[in-house]
Amino acid sequence: MAVPQERLDPGPLTVHGNTAAYASLLTADALAFLADLHHRFDARRRELLAARDERQARWDAGALPDFRADTRAIREGAWQVAPVPPALRDRRVEITGPVERKMIINALNSGAKVFMADFEDSSTPTLANQLDGQENLIDAVAGTISYRSPDGRDYKLGANPAVLIVRPRGWHLPERHFLVDGEPMAGALVDFGLFVFHNARALQARDRGPYFYLPKLEAMEEAALWDAVMAHAEHQLDLPRGCMKATVLIETLPAAFEMDEILHALRERVVGLNCGRWDYIFSYLKTLRGHHDRLLPERGQVQMTVPFLKAYSELLIKTCHRRGAFAMGGMAAQIPIKGDDAANEAALEKVRADKLREVHAGHDGTWVAHPALVPVAQAIFDRYMPEPNQLHVLREDVHVTRDQLLAPACGTITRAGFDNNVEVALRYTAAWLDGLGCVPIHHLMEDAATAEIARAQLWQWLHYAGDVISDCVPLEFPDGAPIDMALFDQALAAHTHRLRESTHPGARRAEDAAHLLSELTHAEQLGAFLTLPAYQQLA
Structure with a gap:
């Protein structure tokens, strides 16, 4: 049934959208708590986003990221x-x-720790998605979450659910439905604020935090704001x-140069860093978009064994363990391949090899995107990490060096x-515009991060082609054929037609997605996000 349009107005904060179904979530006290967070911290958030732009302008002009001279004492x-x-x-x-009800239950019951x-990256931030997600987590924390699927199957929590960690949106993402003094709130403060207001006391009473993953940080000052x-x-x-404890995702190139500093800024509450x-x-x-000598080949060839990623992951392990923090490994994006045993085993073997590399390098744990991969990853870590962690691996x-991180x-x-x-x-x-932020494509679970790689690589190849001669990554196909915008336009039109005629998620938003992707790819500068x-364009 359609929910009537409603506007809640507890003083300076207004919520716009279909909110009548969320009265128990969007209480006057909860909204006052959010407004307080905005008034206290949003100005500083905006200053830090402006500092990001200033740094990027220097890099676009030819400078390169490096370790900070003013924080040497922290590193040493x-x-x-x-x-x-x-x-x-x-x-x-x-x-x-994502914070979808069935997925929460399956993940908590998966056997993962x-x-x-x-x-954030696996959720499309429609108002309904975000608020439903908050209500789902309230039920999960209470232990009462349940779900009945359309085919009549019932889902509920098992006896030993995984420990819950919440990832709010990054500092750069707005929440246009929550306005304070006419300005949109930060999505990060909305996600964090609603979750802790409704769940923090219950979690703390059970010694379960609350715990958070902090995304997209670029500098120690951004970590200090979260603290x-x-x-x-x-x-x-x-x-x-x-x-309240935090694990920070080191998923930006600038943050790789400030891992010690980020840990120091959060030293009373940080428990680890993660290789995002x-x-x-x-x-x-994105950071090196102005440097034509910093090309990358197609995504499938950019594995964690390439020099710049190997250097980043090993530096993360060394930095974390020196400070008594955990060094978490990265995501295995594979999902089970049904009906093809050979292909499925080949995919699982890639997961095993990746997790074997991580545990031998010294990581304290790893990520998977599908419950079927939990036992695969756990078998590797159980065999080679019989102790709870590897903090002793220094x-x-x-x-x-800087050059290794930039190679x-x-x-x-x-x-x-x-x-x-x-x-x-x-x-x-297209799926994101249609409300789905996590999509299986060719047996890989794609989220915003992997889609960003795809569209950033297209921009880089197309805008550098003809101007850049590289022995490292030739900007032409192996047969010598050129890579140009005409080829991109042709491929985009063909895939748009196929998607529009398919039953894939987002088929009805194919044209909208194609128009957006074309604009971003033809633009003179690589867009930030x-x-x-x-x-x-979200409804």
């Missing part, structure tokens, strides 16, 4: 982070997914100082790789 100091709470000392396998409930937000929320909700590999590849492309053999990866661009990028970027964008212009 002998400090450590606060002790990791018992509930998070064994994180060998974590599963991630941790479930990261994602309001201030959490400290203020603890005070307002009468919680013990430091009970897919966003990190995208950030490499990796003193690792010495990473381009050599390889090729095939017709199949080019075409796959067009298809993935289009199909994901796909989700920012796409957000303006």
